[in-house]
Amino acid sequence: MTEVRILFSTTTISGPSSASGLRIDEHSCEDQCRRGQQYGLFAATDYSEGDDILTESPIVILSHLVETSTNHAQKLENSPGSSVKNVIRSQFDQSSFTSNQKSHKTDDELEHKKEKESSASVLGDLILPKKCLEKLKASSSHSIEAQTKKLRGMILAAATYAAYPPSNEDGSKDKLFELYHPTINCDADDEYNKEAQNAVELARLAIECCKELAAPHTALKDSLHHKNDEGMLGEQELLKLILIYSCNAFEGGRIYHKISRVNHSCNPNAVVVEGHSSDVSVLKAACSIKKGEEITISYLSKALYAGYPVRQRKLRAEKHFICKCKRCTENNGDEVKGQPSVSLDLASRIPCPICHPRTGRYLDEDLMFDEEEDDLQISYALAQNGMTAEERSLYCTSCQGVTSVNVDGSIRKKKEGMTIEYMTTAEDKVYDWMESNKLNEKEEDESTGQDMDRSLLQMATATCGSKHWTTQMLNLAIIEENLANLQATLMTINPEEDEKMMEEIFTDIAECADGIEKAFSYAKSLKLNLDPAHWLFDYVMGLGRILVGLGDEKSQKYGGEWITRVENYANKFEGDAMKKVVSAIKNAWKRETDEQVERGVGGIENDGQGDAKRRRVE
Ligand SMILES: C[S@@+](CC[C@H](N)C(=O)[O-])C[C@H]1O[C@@H](n2cnc3c(N)ncnc32)[C@H](O)[C@@H]1O
Incomplete structure (x- = not known):
């Protein structure tokens, strides 16, 4: 039973503010308040850069065995966690693992493959049912690789939860099920809800995979077929659990009572760092935060430093929401005189195609490695926030010129417009490169x-x-x-x-x-x-x-x-x-x-x- 303690621990809140320094409140964004579902964390006192806002242990860890580096996986083999790993794997029919299937490959090849797979995930070698993968391909508008990875994470979360259900003695289970998740069977009446309903579809697919792959007489199989104590169908509880995992889990499948209530911003004012023990996380102010301000963190890792379309694509594919933070919606870039107020993407600024006409396809050599201290005066154009080349017209702060993709006019105008297409292509290529x-x-x-x-x-x-x-x-x-x-x-x-x-x-x-x-x-x-x-x-x-x-x-x-x-x-x-x-x-x-x-x-x-x-x- 020691593993149960590893997986579920009590939440502790400490730090200068303690619980009194914070309040959980309805989301400040009007649009989301209307939905009456969304909450956020707000500062009830002032904070300075580096201050601890709160310290918390996860309520539950739903995939702490998903590993990213071989070294770590090797360490795990010798740790008590490896028995947890076996318990989770034993929820599934053993013939569903590639490592248990006979093949013509040599032992060496198999060993190498196994090592690579074990470093990817506890269930990295679980063969997903063909019909589920076909459904995924048919329904998803996001990259299949990213969605398959998410699906695997959901299956692992379901198996971990079924094998180690939290006891409700300390209220952990209630706290867990209070957390945000998209409403099941909600009408996808707008883009935001449609994105959330994609998460529901994916979670249903994860349940279908679990049904196909669960071994008889296991906790996973039982929870999919029996009613639980509260009379709720086990399957529905698992579906909800998967959605909560999908929307609230931090790295390693960690879900927190309060930290999981912190909304994302592409210009966050707080960060979550590891505490003194690896099982404790600390929410810290990344800059000064005034009393009453919403506390936000980034759900994006290095993509936080990327342009608007990439941040949105990543949040939609991985977190199933359309970001409505200030950086994505308000004009926090340089103002453009005479232009209607638009949100501008500071991460996608390029030398203005009007002030610096390109020779041929590419930018002039002297602009390629522009440096601030150079004498060369380069005027930059900011891209309008948008997902496609057509939506990303450029505004130059120097000549006040506007460049759009499809403009009727001179060859020169068309050439200027092509720059946006090149920029979009570069953005797509680099995004694919980052994702792969x-x-x-x-x-x-x-x-x-x-x-x-x-x-x-x-x-x-x-x-x-x-x-x-x-x-x-x-x-x-x-x-x-x-x-x-x-x-x-x-x-x-x-x-x-x-x-x-x-x-x-x-x-x-x-x-x-x-x-x-x-x-x-x-x-x-x-x-x-x-x-x-x-x-x-x-x-x-x-x-x-x-x-x-x-x-x-x-x-x-x-x-x-x-x-x-x-x-x-x-x-x-x-x-x-x-x-x-x-x-x-x-x-x-x-x-x-x-x-x-x-x-x-x-x-x-x-x-x-x-x-x-x-x-x-x-
Ligand atoms: C970890 S929860 C954050 C807390 C959540 N708002 C609640 O009520 O518990 C993540 C969810 O909050 C919403 N969310 C967080 N940041 C957002 C943002 N910048 N724009 C729009 N929705 C956001 C999304 O629905 C997302 O799935």
Whole structure:
């Protein structure tokens, strides 16, 4: 029964505000109040950046065995959790797992496949019924891969819940079933409800899969066929549970009593971080929040830094709602004189096609890598929020010009309009690339993968310029790759012997630093409440680690300067262990100097040109 404790724990609320600092209220948005269903969390006191708003343990964890990295999956095999994993898998007919099916593959191949699958999910190798997958393909307007992944998550949540139903002694079950979920059998009278009803359809499909795949005499099978204590059909309870999971679960299937009431905003004012123990989460203010303001977080990970169509597509496909936050609906961009008030997408700004006419298909070379400090004056045009090229006309803040896709007029006007089509194509391509998570699949053909990323970057940069989100997403993907390669190279060479290699390394480091600088400038241009380090912390840390690894004072000092840019963020939002790493990297150059003084070296050797000689860090 120990697993039950792992899965269901009591909610505790603490922190400076405690329960009195918050109130759960009807959603501030008029449209949603009308539905009478939606609630949100509102500050009942003022908060400053980094303040704890509340600390909470999940009411229930419905897929804590879904893993994303092989390392983690391997750890799980040795942890008590692996017995939970077996209990959940035992809910299903064993012949429904590919790993249990005979095939002509060699043992080695099977082992490799199994490892990949176990790292994807506890039920990653569960073969979903063909007729369910066909229904999914026929009904869904979203990407099939994303919907299949969601379906698997729902099946896992249902099996976990059936195998470990929460006791209601502490009210956990009541709290869970109070949470928001779309109304079952509600008329899809508008786009918002239609999207929510897609979640209901998907949940029904998950129930159908469970019915087909559940093994006889298991808790899952029983709950689908028997009435539960309250006389409600087990199947209906499971359907509701799946919907609650689908709308409220955080990473790892964690569902909270209060944190799950926090609505999403594409310009959030709060974040949820891991608490002192991994089973506790803390809702923290990401900026100052005034009493009475709604507290919001982001349901999007790095896509928060993407343009409007991508954010909306992701929220619709993964969370089943149309975002009505300020960033998506109100004009929080630069005002356009003489234009009717429209919502403008700051993440999709491109050099104005009127002020900077493109030569041929692509943007002029000099605009490709535009930098703030350049003398070149570049006027940017903002895209109107919208899902299609037709809805995304561009407004230039400098010439006050409007560019639309389908305009009758001169060839030049048509050419200007085509820029929006190129921008939309770049947005689609980069979105697909982000969704397919290609960076992780690259192992099989690394060089081709890298070439593709680079040519995609070339296309995005050439079409949209460096202040557009597509360029910055690809820029960071390449930096991530370069930092990993640099780290690996530095571990295998001796800097003092391999001068030529070191030259290349310094060039690569300079490129990474330049790329991160551009990403910082882009993040600031979005005017979000969040510190840019929320997005760029890992990249800066990667760069800092490499610079410290070079071992010379100058590089380490430079690494320390970079770390200073994320120090405030780390102190407010990272755990103690990470704070120590930040401090160690920031102060590595001092330690090096101190050690020399202690050893009586009396300073760093000089190479005659003012540069300290490089030494390996022992
Ligand atoms: C985790 S719940 C948030 C709390 C929920 N409003 C409640 O009443 O409990 C997520 C749901 O809230 C709604 N929601 C959250 N953020 C929203 C936003 N920015 N725009 C529109 N609906 C939103 C959606 O229906 C979504 O499925």
